[in-house]
Amino acid sequence: MRVLVSGASGFVGSHAVAALIAAGHEPCLLVRNPEKVRRVLGAGEWVVHQGDIRDAAAVRAALDGCDAVLHAAADMGVTGHGADLRGSNVVGLRNVLGQAAELGLDPIVHVSTIAVFVPPAEPLITADSPLTSPRNAYGRSKVEGERYARELGGVTIVYPGGIAGPGQPTLDALNEGLRAGLRWGWPVVPGGVSVLDVRDLAVALARCFTPGLRDRRYLLGGHFRTWGELAEICAEVTGRAGRAYRMPGGVLRGMAAVLDRLKRLVPIDYPLTRDAADFMLTLVPTDDGPTLKDLELTLRPVEDTVSDTLRWLAAEGHLNPRRVGRLAP
Template sequence: RLLARDPAKVDRVFAALGAPAPDRVAGDVLDPASVARALESCDAVVHAAAVVTNERKRAQEVLDTNPAAARVVLAAAVAAGADPIVHVSSVASLFPPPGPVIDPSTPVASPTSAYGRSKVGAELVARSLQDDGAPVTIVYPGGVWGPHDPNLTEQVRAAGTLVRSGVPITSGGLTVLDVRDLATVIARATVPGQGPRRFLLGGHFFTTPELADLLEEVAGRATRLPSPPRALRTLGRFNDLLMRVIPADLSITYEGMVFLTRGVPTDDSATLEALDVTLRPAGETIADTLRWLLDQGLLRPRHVPRLA
C-alpha cells in the first residue's frame, strides 16, 4: 500500500513499468491522520518520501518537510507495531565526512546544504528511535540513477546534461547507484525480528575523468571540460541567484557543485555482504538511464550516438 498525494500518479507510474498498481491511500506525509490510515493492518513500513533537491529556492520547503515527515511517519509506524520500519536516509547526512571514505562508522555530519541539513534532521529522528530499541532500519543511498524516473530527479537530469554539455573535469567525483539495486537492498532489509540496523549504499564512485571515460565508452560521446572546483561552485552560486528571478531549472547549483567537487567514495562492503547483493555494472546503469532519456525525448541521437 502506498501513501500518495496524487493517487492518479500511482497508476501512471506503474503503467510505465508494466506492473499492476498497488493499493493506495490519498494523503500527505505531514498529515498524521492520513499516515495512520495508510498504516492500518501493515506489518512493515518503508519511509522513502522526501523533497530531494539542491535548489536554493526550495531550501525552506526541504527543511520544513523532510525532518517533520520522518517524525510523523516513523512515530506512527512505531505506534502501529510495524517491524521493520525502513527509513531511507541519504549519504548526504554523512557529508562532508571526516576522512577520505564514507563508511559505516562515519558520524552524522554538519552539512551546509539545506537538503543535507534536512536529511540530518530526519536521521536524528530515526536514530533516536533506534536508541529506544525500535526496529528501525536506516538505508543510506548515494546518487541514484536509472530509467523510469517519474519526477526527473536531479541526478537523472544531470546524466542528460553530462552528455549534452560535457563533463567538468575537476576535483572530487560522484557515485552511481542503480535504482534497481537500491530497491533490492530495501526489499532484502525488510525482514522482521532483526532490531535496529543501518545499511550504507553509496554505489560505484568515479572521479570526473573516470566518469568521462565511461560515458564515452557507453554513449559514444563525452566532452571534457577542465573546470577549477572554485569556479564551479561560483557558477553554482550565480545560477542559484538567477533562478530566483527567471523561470529556469538549471542543473548547476552551488550545493550540487559542493557535492561534486568534494565527493568521496563509500565503503558499501558490509551492506553487500549482509544482504547478499551485487551491484550491477555502472555502465549498464548509465546506458539504461540515457536510453530512457532518449526515449522520453530529453536527449537526441547525436547526444548518445552509440545508444541511438
C-alpha cells in the same frame, strides 16, 4: 508481509514496489496523487492511500492493517527543485516512523542518503561515519530527520548514493546531471560521484524486510567515479566523444553561486547549484562491503546503469537521441 510504502509513485518508491512484489510482499501505497500511481506503476489492483506524509492523521490511517513500512518519500533540494524540505524530510519522517513504532510495525525501513555524511570527515565514508553539519537546507533537513530515526530506535536505515537508472517519474539529481553532461559538457573538477542503480537499491530495500532485526544501518553509495571517469564512461557507452572542461573547484563554486542568483530571475535549465557544487567537490568513496555481504547483493556494472539511463532519457524525450549515439532508440 503487508508493507506500507510512502512515496510509492516516486523514483525509489516505484522501483521498491516492484521489488517487494517480486519478494512476495504485499505493498500498500501512500501517495499524494493517485492518478500518478497509474501513470508510474501501470494498471493494477493497487491498495492506494491518498495523503501527504506531513498529515499525521492520513499517515495513521494508511499504517492501519500493515505489518511493516518502507519510508521512501522525501523532497530533494540539491539541484534547485526542493519545496518544503523540512516539512517532508523532518515532519513527514516523524509522522511515518514515529507512528509505525507506536503501532509496533516491524521492520521499519527508512531510505536516508549519504548526504548526511557530506562533507565527509575522512577519505572513506562508512556506516559509522559521524553525521555532518551541512551548509545547505537539504542536508540540514536530512541530518535532522536522521537524528530522529536513530533516537527512535528499531529502524533499519539505508544510505544510498547518487541514484540513477530508467523510469524516473520527475527528472532530478543524478539523472538530471547525466543529461546536462551530455548536452553541455562535463566540468571535470576534484571530487567525484557515487553511482547507484535504482534497481539495485530497490532489491536491497526489499531484502531488509526480515522481522526482529533492529537498529541496522546499511551504507550503499554505489560505484565511486571521478568526474573525468564518468565523462569517459558516457563517451564509451555512446560511442561519442563528449566535451569536458577541467577547472579548479573554486571556479565551479563561483559559477554555481552566479547561477543561483540568475535562477531567481529567469528559468535556466541547468542543474548546477551551489549546493550541488559542494557535493561534487567533497564526495569520497563509500564502504559498501558489509551491506553487500549482509544483503547478499551484487551491484550491476556502472556502465550498464549509465547505458540504461541514457537510453531511457532519449526514449522519453529528455535528451536528443543524437546525444546518446549508438544507444539511440
